[in-house]
């Protein structure tokens with residue numbers, strides 16, 4: 001029987017502390033501000049954006065949401081980002097991904113001021129993370145590290161297996177674990193004998209994007225299973241990349257979906273927005 005890592009509770013405690021930082025910035029005349037850009041009608045993206053705006057409101061962070069049509073052009077989008085880069089009341093800019101396929105995601109991310117890049121996707125921020133000198137960490141991997149910290153699980157010396165190599169999760173996740181002195185293996189779709197490698201993991205990061213892919217027979221007894229997946233199962237129910245019912249009896253710890261990594265991702269976005277506002281204030 002695994003201990004269930006309660007991301008909702010841990011994120012709630014984190015946000016409560018962050019609320020105090022928002023208040024102390026407000027006392028100095030600074031209201032942190034986040035702009036979220038969404039293009040098109042991706043229903044999952046709309047839910048994510050709504051949740052982000054809701055938490056901003058709860059924390060007293062100013063938020064603006066820009067709903068652009070599916071056929072928005074690159075120049076139009078870049079012009080909006082240029083305006084937001086200059087806007088004093090906005091400290092963080094987040095284009096919700098994925099963007100419609102005719103838009104060049106890399107170019108969009110590169111157009112965001114690195115000081116307002118609260119996703120930490122800009123190449124300048126990605127490079128800073130590689131050398132361990134960062135202002136922002138990407139929200140999902142940072143949220144996972146916070147969950148491990150909250151549960152008192154050190155990564156140092158552990159065999160950590162990260163399954164997935166996206167720029168958003170897999171690659172930065174591996175780097176953050178490495179910074180904590182873990183031994184890190186990154187696996188992907190071309191990895192040979194993935195189940196055998198998963199079975200060596202003290203900490204298994206499931207970020208493959210396939211519903212219930214990881215089953216109990218792939219889990220090292222007592223391992224920490226962190227499920228970054230957000231999928232729909234055959235009945236349309238939200239589920240992770242790990243098959244909870246077969247993994248939970250084998251694992252030592254496991255994050256549920258929903259209620260595990262997801263709430264932490266939003267909490268880290270709020271933290272990055274507050275950090276961006278505080279940095280700007282320090283520079284003024």
Ligand code: GUN
Nearest residue numbers: 094095096097098119139
């Ligand atoms: N889409 C899914 N996850 C993310 C994220 O962390 N940031 C952005 N901008 N888009 C996403």
